[in-house]
Amino acid sequence: MSTINPASTPNALAHAVHGEAAHHELSFVRKYIFSTDHKMIGIQFLITTLLMLMVGGALALAVRWQLAYPWKTMPIVGELLFAQQGGQITPEFYTMLFTMHATVMIFLVVIPVLAGAYGNFCIPLMIGADDMAFPTLNMLSYWFMWPAIACFGTSFFVGGGPASGWTSYPLLADLYEAAPGSGWAQNFWLLGVTFIGFSSMMGSINYLTTIINMRAPGMTLFRMPMTIWGMFITAILQAFALPVLTAAGFMQVGDRLFGTVFFIPSGVVVNNAAPTIGGGQPLLWQHLFWFYSHPAVYIMLLPAMGMVSDMLATMCRKPLFGYKPMVYAMAAIAGLGFIVWGHHMFTSGMNPALGMTFMISTMMIALPSAIKTFNWIGTIWGGNIRFNTVFLNCVAFVSMFIVGGLSGIFMAAVPTDIYFHDTYFIVAHFHYVLFGATLFGVFGAIVYWFPKMFGRMMNEKLGKLHFVLTFIGFNGTFFPMHMLGIAGMPRRYADPYLHPYLEHLQPMNLIMTWFAILMGVAQFVLLANFAYSMFLGPKCGRNPWDANSLEWSAPSPPGHGNFDIPPVIYRGPYEFSSPLSGDKDFLMQTEPPVTDNVNDTPPEPDDTA
């Protein structure tokens, strides 16, 4: 702070035009493909994940189709692959469908779109760095996603495809005979998970280093926007949890290929193969898997929470309500996230005493989530709201997160979890959190940072159309799943109506499927909007949203090295509608204090613990 040289401080940005910093020209390949520029990598991640979103969505629709019209002709897929059966798919194909849906959505959409796309794009820009700490590593982290995509893609076509669910529980996933046809497909799947693990790992190391070491002058930890906090904590989670999954994956590969018996007990006979010799314990996998995969849930949520906090504050023209409690809550979620994995295993047969402890820690993790929710509502309270696509998506995030959070309590309570475990109640719950919350947050973020990425605004009308259709389709699809769960419909059933107590739910599933199709169609609107606005959208200046944080002081799109004027930070990111800001209702982080004698650091919420 003391080193600020007034001469170099950026001027008020009002006069700033889209100045491209003049740098040496790069070849097409270096610029757009093997780029080491964090912005290009972020955009690469974003476009890749949007494409993968369509793949995952198509898989979901196929799953929904089977649930709506069991054993009827499945359009296109069934007609092509099962023509002789009249387009009727097979149960193992259905198993493959939902396995791959989850895999694609989790590993290739949600995690990379948050950490990959927005982590990459936002972190250097928002902390005032000219790039990531390790640009080449960054490039590698993107390019390690492609072997993963290749592996997952291959696994579609080898045998019957991976068919053990994305949780890949042994022994189903461990013995070739148990999930017939998944033979090499499962191996490729594991390899794919490993690659994506490497990719995330490189990313997280990069983010940690960058955030810790490369903040611009004046950017103290508590002046960082929530997005950066979200990315920071996520990176910590990834760095600590991921190795466990990778190790577990290798153990499973060992069991499958090299004759180890980590997860294989003795005397198991599957598909008339010789009985196994083992001494392994299938529960071990569950512990290892969930030790990563529960924190992974927060990896899939925290960055979105951060981004939504930023977007809400900007669109409400109001400081974030309770900045520090928000940060602490996020840290608490991350911390507690490491000791709640057992709540996925309440009915698994692990020691019941463990069930009690995990239940209490799980209940406690609801607390920071609640605090965050209340703070978001508090942020909207009294705001001068701009009802644009970004804001709508953010409110949807909050609203859906409330539902997803509350339904989580049913599962956190062990006795009710006895009933709800592995029913559609769970499916409803995690779709409300992962889709309802995270993806709406991402849809908001796409619109919000689009001008910074491409220098053009997205179409507002199409954006709202996409939002409304998605919102209606989403709730129509997933809300009734709570009812299915209460009615006791287990997940992953190719034909639930075989069971008399579920027969009457078929019409309901049919309606849900049509809502899902509506939602699927709506995503084409997003793609169209994205593609159209990328080339033909109206051009914008540096700060189209009148936001405070650092990235908006850079040109849109920022040139190589990001900032044409080296940024210096004087205050926190949420000084909206400050009495100090004069006619404007925002006060950028880079804007120097008006007078020397006014203490222009943000008035701390006097008391936050």
Add this chain to the structure above:
Amino acid sequence: MRVLQLLILTLAFAACLPGCDPPESTFVYNTKTEELTRDVGSAVKERLDGDFGSPKNSVAWLRMPVDYGTFKGEVVEVDEDASSAYQFRVKFGSNGDEETDGEDEEDGQASPTPGEMNLAGLAIIWKSGDYAGGSQIDGGKRDGEKLATLQVAAWSKDEENGEEGLLSLRQLMDPPPAVGDTFEIVGHKLSFGRQLYAAHCQHCHGTSGDGAGPTAEYLNPRPRDYRPGKFKFQSTLKTNRPTDGDLQRIIKKGIPGTYMPSFLLLEDDEMDSIVQYVKWLSMRGEYEIKLVTQLYFDYEKVVFDEAVESALEDGLEEFEDGTRDEKPTKRSIQDELIETANADLPDIAEQESNVLKDAWTKENMTVVVPLVARTPDTAESRARGRVLYVQNCAACHGATGRGDGEQVNAYMVNDQTREKYPEPGLFDDWGQSIKPRNLTRGIYRGGRRPIDLFRRVFEGINGTPMPPFKGKFDNDKKINDARTWDLVNYIYHIPFESRGKSAGDSATKHGRTAASTPSTR
């Protein structure tokens, strides 16, 4: 505007997805059928499709001893104005017409009513009135062609009275049916069975019952191929077909040790319909095999072409001799030969369908019933059984019952082709490698009742190298049966015999599941 256009396009795209014509599920023809010369092959296929139809449009060939399911009804009201009607009011159930053919209804129960059932597509046979007798679709001869194609289009039952309702046909009837006409609607079990088969069985056993559904390749043992008409676990003689009860029992209890699960909770009518459909599929498959076998010798593509060539040479010689006045062409000879085949086909079909009919007729099946009750399970009995076991069974099932007798390593001769199999071990009639049962595990695929084991030993297992042992143990039938019981008693004891040594986990001796070698093929 561009926005709107785009939206309409995407919506239209989505809307056309379910609207496209779904492909029909089809029966696969036998490889041998495909090897017939083209014209003969298609004649066989045509006949097959005529007699049995396709999965979506199954034909209830009344000649076959299958309970296709019949609803008897009576016309109660016809719209007077219409000169030709396709919709009229009918009543089901209680009409006591005596025209039962005696083959399907054995007792005087009130005949069933269709209720809410979807009757669309079922054949309707007129029993009295203008159309009576004209619609016999029995015997492969479709007299009265116009009426044999009479099909139900829809049936809606009255709200208050379930026996009455409106029936519509797919075709116009001229003159319209008269009040009081009686008719039968045939095949509801077949169509219901087909639906259930599609949901429960098809992905393993295949649409045509060839045991080659998409899931089949991953299963060990492979799902049963019904087409040769061989069923492993039956209560009847080895050469007989299984009874309905046998098939039901397998479906209900499943086959432990295989991927055939238990479908215990199917409703009775569902069970019945599935069994009838499976029988029907089996008959269709066997009928095809039999037809083709008769023609294969002469009309297999290569043979046929050679025959044509040689006939052509002969013919040309004759032509030159002057014994014939027309120069034979290849085409004319082909036509001539195929005409012979086509002329023969109805007779062959008639003959083979009679064979099939007889085979599946219940009266022609003999259920195996032991002549004496089970010998009490004593140490002496088991000791006698042990002796028999060592003499007769150990070669395959091994001295300790682990299924590791020396035959497992011997090269066997294929019964059908008289050639040695390329690999050692036992093979079943479907050409798949098969292992003698490991009797120490206490898993009995054909059922674990004493009578089940007795029948397995007595009659052997159809389609497998397990031979019948009836009469092998003693010339006196009663004593033979008593000895068989001794053997059964011993077999029951095998899992408990080995326990002292390896304490149940026979596992450890065999090496763990070869995780690196998918043993699915």
Add this chain to the structure above:
Amino acid sequence: MRYFWAAFFMFWPIVAIVIFTISPAMNWWFPGAGDPDSLTKGQSMTPLGVDIDNLFYLILIITSVVFVLTHIALGYVLFRGARDEGKKALFSHGSHALEVMWTIVPTGILIFISLYQLDVWRKFRVMSSFPEAAVEAPVAEVTARQFEWRIRYPAPGKKLQLKPQPDDLYTVNDLHVPTNRPVMIQLRSEDVQHSFFAPQLRVKQDALPGQVIPVWFEVTQAGHYQLTCAELCGWGHYKMKARIVAEPQTQFGKYLHDLRNEQNDDGVQDKKSGDADDE
């Protein structure tokens, strides 16, 4: 338009609440609710299940209240934001009092829920608190395999042994238990992981290969109940459809007796004993 968007976010919670309210009547609730012909009518048929249901309703009430309150708050701030167009937003960085309040109140509620339910969990899972009568004489051993439930009863009058006995009785997909007394089953798996799920009885327990897991429950009303698999076990996962038949002790005894006769059927004696061959 601003008011429209504010209303938009209030519309769906109302629909959600309406759907939740009508669900029991529409049979979108616990199995059998809203179906007059059903045996269970949405009730649990085990005492422990009743506890679970009560807990469910308690949590449902708490979460509904929270849901309604948060959405009212959300609606309020949205409408206020819509109304205050053009006004400068409130400049506030938070409120200590509020933060403390909305930390402490949820903590209290969550701790209450956690402690309140421990007892049900203990009764359900902790072996030492299983009813003694049930532990002493397990009714049957249920072995899950791809894709069916194989059940082994001890011969009438005998105790279930860990290893199969020559006189054990076997069925498949058909578990009979006596009513009105706690019964315990030994759950195992022959191949992969399965889960023993009886929705009407609110019982769920995974079957782990290589492990025997005791499960107890007490059915209070005779009848047929569903038994399904709730853990992905392969392509035929959905096919593991079985039933639990609860019947009074005498009938249960008779059932075992009949089962023994059927099991010992030698095709000669006792023709009545249910040879299905000619049915």
